[in-house]
Amino acid sequence: GNSVTQMEGPVTLSEEAFLTINCTYTATGYPSLFWYVQYPGEGLQLLLKATKADDKGSNKGFEATYRKETTSFHLEKGSVQVSDSAVYFCALSALSSGSARQLTFGSGTQLTVLP
Amino acid sequence: GAVVSQHPSRVICKSGTSVKIECRSLDFQATTMFWYRQFPKQSLMLMATSNEGSKATYEQGVEKDKFLINHASLTLSTLTVTSAHPEDSSFYICSAKTQEDTEAFFGQGTRLTVV
Numbered sequence: 001g002n003s004v005t006q007m008e009g010p011v012t013l014s015e016e017a018f019l020t021i022n023c024t025y026t027a028t029g030y031p032s033l034f035w036y037v038q039y040p041g042e043g044l045q046l047l048l049k050a051t052k053a054d055d056k057g058s059n060k061g062f063e064a065t066y067r068k069e070t071t072s073f074h075l076e077k078g079s080v081q082v083s084d085s086a087v088y089f090c091a092l093s094a095l096s097s098g099s100a101r102q103l104t105f106g107s108g109t110q111l112t113v114l115p
Numbered sequence: 116g117a118v119v120s121q122h123p124s125r126v127i128c129k130s131g132t133s134v135k136i137e138c139r140s141l142d143f144q145a146t147t148m149f150w151y152r153q154f155p156k157q158s159l160m161l162m163a164t165s166n167e168g169s170k171a172t173y174e175q176g177v178e179k180d181k182f183l184i185n186h187a188s189l190t191l192s193t194l195t196v197t198s199a200h201p202e203d204s205s206f207y208i209c210s211a212k213t214q215e216d217t218e219a220f221f222g223q224g225t226r227l228t229v230v
Contacts, residue, residue: 036221043121043208043224044159089158093219102149103210103219107158 002027006090006106013080013113021075021109023064023090031094033057033066033073034103038087047075047088080113087111117143119211121222128199128229136194136225138209144189145211149219150182153206165192199229 007022025031032051036044048057053068062077073090090106118141128134138148147166151159163179165171165186173179181203183195192211196203206226210219 032218034218041226044210044221046218046220049218102161102164105158108156110156 002031002092002094002104004090004092004104004106007109008107010110010112013111015082015113015115016079017113019075019077019080019084019111021088021090021111023073023075023106025071025073025090025092027071027092027094027104029094031092033064034091034093035062035064035073035075036089036091036105038089038108040086044089080111082113082115085111085113117141117211117220119145119209119220119222121209121225123225124223125226126228128227130200130229131198133195133197134199134227136196136207136209136227138192138194138211138222140190140211140220143211143213145192145213146189147212148186148192149210149212150184150192150194151208151210153208153224159208162194196227199227201229203227204229 003026005024034049035047037047038044048059050057050066056065064073064075087108087110089108091103093103120139122137150162153159161174162177163171163173163184165184167186167189171184186192208224209222212219
């Protein structure tokens, strides 16, 4: 079946530090890959996505590249801010039974950025 | 992006009562809606998938008689937690998508507390 393995947290960084959150996946077919962010008390927001191999998704300074050869989709940001403190979820969308594509989530990584 | 509105954002109910949570797609027609629950510091677990006009498909281990899902229109799905117990306290999130799109849009989530 499909699965997403995500770097365990929590991760604590100082402002302006470099961020990497690792994500690897197992899926049949050709999944689309996503990073979602969840701020305290809120629902999930799509941060970025990539739909095919070698695609790079980017948003708000965050980037992730779809690597089919290593089945990875690591999230990076060159300089984090306090406002980036949140839980980050890696997810994939692949064909499942029926016509709808379900999302499979990783366990989430709590990021705290200190001033 | 498309907007999914979930209501209420927070609800407290007494043990034994039922609670209804609404999920609406505001600016698109959602042929499929998903319901997730999230326990503290854990990832989202898919509970069920509902397609407009048909019965929901529940994930293994989810009681369909306890978690009633109705998807009567292309813009509204409801989750009713019947005879709620304290262990049903959780964060419930819906997502909605069109049949062909790989991207799902999430509601803000509902924090249910059963006392």
